[in-house]
Amino acid sequence: MxxxxxxxxxxxxxxxxxxxxxxxxxxxxxxxxVLAPVVNFERATAAALFARLGFPLPPGFTALLSASLRSALGAECMAVAPGLPPDADDTATAVFTLNSWDDPVDPRWLVRFSGAESPLVTAHLLGVLTTVARRAGHDSYRDRQVAAVRLLVETQELDGHWDDRTVASPYPPTAAAAMALVRAIASEFSADALLAVSRAIAWLLATQRPGGSWGVWHPTTEETACAVHALCVCVNPSAERSVALALRRSHIFLADCYDAGTADSTRTPLWHYKDLGSPLRIERLYTLTALLMSGSPLR
Structure with a gap:
């Protein structure tokens, strides 16, 4: 258009x-x-998901994917699709992946982006900063990491979740913020960040539906997948029985609903475009990885 x-x-x-x-x-x-094919977004989001969750990939595949992300980044930034303006979120996910896969990129140009209005963007920027903040000569990035942590802590709702203007559900931003804060804590301990993660986990456990799902309106696979990712990354299920039980219930729900059609209520679009929309391939990938991660949480 x-x-x-x-x-x-x-x-x-x-x-x-x-x-x-x-x-x-x-x-x-x-x-x-309405939009161009979002090839950069899909590629960067999928790659970042694999890197964040530690999913093993064939060496040849990661090399090809890294080269593709490098090419899409161009001189500085990445857009959601070729021909569109640079986008902080997609740039951050691409740089996070490359740095995580030992193909380092200096994210000095990301400093011009602000995530103040979006916990999702802040979380993804924080993820990038955790990949460079501990390197020698990068004190400025450490300061920005501390500022990003503070921003997430300050924008967390009292009950433990985060809201984001780009999505109708609190589960994607809550999962992203909690996982980013855990990475930041690993590089530099912060009592406030630890408390924020604990509150987010408590909120996730408290809002799980009786059938094992999560959903702001009704059960959906995407929201459930986001909750599973956060619980698996932020908590050791073998040490927390309440989390392990929650994951087992979620696995049953995801297995039952995985083949649901796009018109099924469990695949309700959540993202704010011109109308509510859903990046279907990414939603499927989130659901599949959550299904694999939640398969045997009890030992």
Whole structure:
């Protein structure tokens, strides 16, 4: 829509945009998407998920994925899709992955982005900062890490969750914030951060539904997956029986609902685009990894 509007304003000056619209129209048999294919977002989000959860991947696969992320980053930043403005969230997830996979990127240009209005962005920026803050000569990044931790602590709701304007549910930002704070605590202990994580875990356990799911309106696989990721990363299930039991209940729910169609209520869109939407491939990946992680929490 924006591309077509720009063409209406500027005409042939946007020859590349015209080619894009023609190509998409042919590919989709006369229909045009609201957004460009979000290839950078999907690639960076999936890679960051694997890195954050410690999922083993074939060496050749990680090398190819790293090269792809490097290429998408370009000189400085990454956009959600080619041709769109640089995006802090996608840039942060890409740099976090590369640094986690020992293909270091100096995130000095991320400092111009602010996550003050979004706990999700703050959490992803904090994840990047934990990959560089402990390196020699990076005191400025350590200071920014401390500031990001403080911002997350200050924006946590009294009951332990976080809200984010980009998503209708509190579960994705709560999971992201808790996992980022745990990484930060590992590099530099903070009593306030530890308390914030403890409150978030308590809120997750308290809001699990009787059938083992989580959901702001009703049970959904995506929200349940986010809760599972946070519990597995932030707590040792073998040492916390209440967490292990919660994971076992969630595994039963995820297994029962994994093959649900996109119209099923368990796959309700949660993300704020022009309407509520869902990045389907990412939602499936989150659900699959949560299903694997919650499979045998009790020992």
């Amino acid at each position: 924006l591309t077509a509007t720009a063409l209406g304003w500027r005409g042939a000056e946007f020859a590349g945009a015209e080619r894009y619209l023609r190509r998409e129209g042919v590919r989709r048999q006369g229909l045009w998407p």
